[in-house]
Amino acid sequence: MGNDEIWRENRVAATGIVALLVLCLGLMGYVGIASGESAGDGPEPFVTDRVAEVRIVMSDDDWETLQLDALEEEYVQADFWFDGELVPDVAVRPKGNSSLNSVVRQGSTRLSLKVDFNFFNSARTFRGLKKLNFNNGFNDPTFIREHISYELFDLMGLPTPKTSFVDLWINDTHMGLYTQVEQVDKTFLNRYFSDVGGNLYKPEPPAGYLSWTEEDLEELRDELGIAAPEDEEIALQINMGGAKLVDIMNALEEQEEDVEDGTDNRRANAPESEPMDFIEKMGLKTNEEFPDHTALLNFLEVLNNEPDETFPEEIEKVLDVDSALRFVAVAGTIGYFDSYLGVGHNYYLYEVDGKFTIIPWDLNGSFGAFSMGMSRDDIINCYIDEPTIGPVAERPLVERLLTYEPYLEKYYEYLDEFLDGPFSIEKMTSRINETADLINSYVYADELKFFSNEDFERGLSQDVERSGQGGAPPMGMLPEGPPPGGLPPGEFSPEGFVPPGGFPPPPGGQTPLPQLSEESLTCLKSKFEKEVLDELRTRRPSIEELEKLKSCLSREEMDVFLRRGPSVAVPTTGSTFIGLRTFVVERTKSIKEQLEGKRPSYGDGSGSGSGDMRMPVMGDFPGGPLPPL
Known part of the structure; x- marks a missing residue:
């Protein structure tokens, strides 16, 4: 029996079960699962x-x-x-x-x-x-x-x-x-x-650095010719429970077309968005039908522009400072750099009555697994006063809080609490061992995992060499030849470009500009030097450059270009995974030495081990250039 037949039989059986539940439970005045509750x-x-x-x-x-x-x-x-x-x-x-x-x-x-x-x-x-x-x-x-x-x-x-x-x-x-x-x-x-x-917001860079204000937003909208969302566009984003209204409408249209042509296509589009400015890149997840960003803009104004004299009083009105200090203490200690501390994403902000709380998210790159070009030593000895990858001044949630002495002292207290409590060597060793024992047999039975059984055992205590982002796939799962989209030798690709995932350009060719027609690509190459296009990854285009881009690209191509750049240089992840138990011991030792003044706890403000990352900074055009979303 094929999987299609099994799937249909399961659906028929499930329908019968639900019908029976409706009959039986409905008699008792209870509907439960049958009503969809x-x-x-x-x-x-x-x-x-x-x-x-x-x-x-x-x-x-x-x-x-x-x-x-x-x-x-x-x-x-x-x-x-x-x-x-x-x-x-x-x-x-x-x-x-x-x-x-x-x-x-x-x-x-x-x-x-x-x-x-x-x-x-x-x-x-x-x-x-x-x-x-x-x-x-x-x-x-x-x-x-x-x-x-x-x-x-x-x-x-x-x-x-x-x-x-x-x-x-x-x-x-x-x-x-x-x-x-x-x-x-x-x-x-x-x-x-x-x-x-x-x-509830789920930010992406560069908006996710929180180093912008309403004035910056308006300036960028004017410069790039981006209008504020129309009421009709906002209405289509209303959340109807399971999905946004626009997605449900698209799905219904697809299903109607399928019925007309006699096909059986049950696919529905995933929620899509085309972020066009800082507000869109903040990723509002609730209240989309009546978006009001007043509290967000007020928070950002205080965070970035409030004078030092009144900053403590005002920031506590718009931010759960205690929670933010705890977040920075934990994130910096465990090397969680694929976050606000580094890339400027993988966290949520939730606002109630004008006051924001930070929520951690997507932690698979912790314990230094996402190094952003930092050396092993940089990761272990990351400055506790500058726990950012890139200039600390461009992460105001860290810079403004940790330059106010009472907050810095409270932050030190949380570091001590963390090192002596949940992150103590004894407790972490026990927790790592318990978890490894729990999953051991499942790891060994997993034939599709990205690493070997030996890597699993060794990685608990010892460093593991990488063979690329996320390790090598199982034998036989690599496609033959260069990945789709590779260009013949000599074709244009910015020098030093590392494509998504940290892989080198495909053998025999280089990675193309994303989703650009041949005509558009030829036009770009005629109007820009290769070095200039490469620079546009990390800065906003000038008015003259913007006009050149508009003359070469369609509106859709402009969106791709301005959000992703001519190519996307993403941070490398380093050559090794630091062994978990080793990380705990060495990082604990380093932080305690920094707290005791035996090791520097801050640098020149450039952050810890900025390395080879090429990420957008404040002043970049909205939404790009970014790693693929």
């Missing part, structure tokens, strides 16, 4: 004393599409099984930033996934959750970094998503060991805040 009323699925089994069953066509078109991040319809419990009609899509690009370039099918229980049924949840994330461990030979890092933030009192390990299957493909991560949404917010009606 809840699927599975058991405990939360974040079990920590074992590895749960998750099976996702979809049609063969959808599974093939999910793999071949992973970068499109389109939802497909599937059935979801958690430890034998069925939730029918869920939406599943690939997820990730650099991780997704890396996996696709490697030819691997081991995708990180987002499961939306709410997409096709806006009233339905699974054990109270609307979404779950399943992360593939692409950047960690031990599988442990992400799970333990979330635990550490939680133990230091920050609002933190829950995590656990699962053994994941898609149809008859054993995907292997994944980290299951709670979605940051209103369900999550309800656990930590008395009011879940505030604005």
Whole structure:
């Protein structure tokens, strides 16, 4: 029996079961799952004393599409099984930033996934959750970094998503060991805040550095000819429960076309956005139907422009300072640089009554796994007073707080609390050992993992050499020949360009400008020197340069160019993964020596080990150039 037949039989069986529940429970005045209110009323699925089994069953066509078109991040319809419990009609899509690009370039099918229980049924949840994330461990030979890092933030009192390990299957493909991560949404917010009606933001750089104000926003909009969103555009972003109105309308149009031509296509577009300015890059996730960014703009004005004399009084009105200091203490200690401290993303900001709280996110690059060009020594000895990758002045959430002496002293207290408590060598050694024992057999049974069994064992204590971002894919999973899009020798590509995922240009050719027609590319090469196009990765175009760009590129190509640059140089991840136990011992020693004055705790303001990164700084045009989103 094929997977398509199995999928259909499961759907028929599930429909029969639901109908029976409606009949039986409806007689008792209770509808439950049949009304779409809840699927599975058991405990939360974040079990920590074992590895749960998750099976996702979809049609063969959808599974093939999910793999071949992973970068499109389109939802497909599937059935979801958690430890034998069925939730029918869920939406599943690939997820990730650099991780997704890396996996696709490697030819691997081991995708990180987002499961939306709410997409096709806006009233339905699974054990109270609307979404779950399943992360593939692409950047960690031990599988442990992400799970333990979330635990550490939680133990230091920050609002933190829950995590656990699962053994994941898609149809008859054993995907292997994944980290299951709670979605940051209103369900999550309800656990930590008395009011879940505030604005939730998920920033991306350069807006995510928080080093801009309303004045900067207006200046950039004027300079680039970007108008504020129209009311109609805002209305289409209204959240209808499972998805934005525009996405639901698109999905319905696709399904209507499928019915007319007799096909059976259950795919629905994933939420898409075309960020055009700082506000869009802040990524509002709630209240999209009536967006009001007044509190955000006020917060940024205080953070960037409030005089030192009144800064403490005013910042405490718009920021949970205590939580922010704890965040910086934990993030800097565990080498969480793929975050606000480095790239300017992988965190949430939640606002209630004008006051913001920071929430950690996407921690697979912690413990120095995402080094941004820093040497091993730079990572271990990262300055505690300048725990940023790049100029500390361009991360005002760090610079303004840590240059005020009472806040700096409180920050030192939290460092001491962290080192003597959750991050103590004794507790961390025990936690690493317990977690490794829990997942050991699943790691060994995982044939699609990005690293070897030897890397897993060695990475717990010893450094592991990389073979590229996220390690090498399993044997036989690399596509033959250069990756798609490679250019013949001699074709244009900025010098020193490192394509998404940290890989060198493909053998026999270089990486092309993204999504530009041959005519547009020829025009650019005729109007700009190669060095100038390369510079446009890291600065805003002048008026004259902007006019040249407009003369060569369509509006769509301009958007690609201005958001991503002629190419995207992303930070390298370093040559080794530092052994987990080794990291804890050496980082603890370094921080204690800095606190005791035996080692420098600050530098010249340029940040710790800025290395070879080429990331946007304040003043860059909105949205770019950036690593692929």
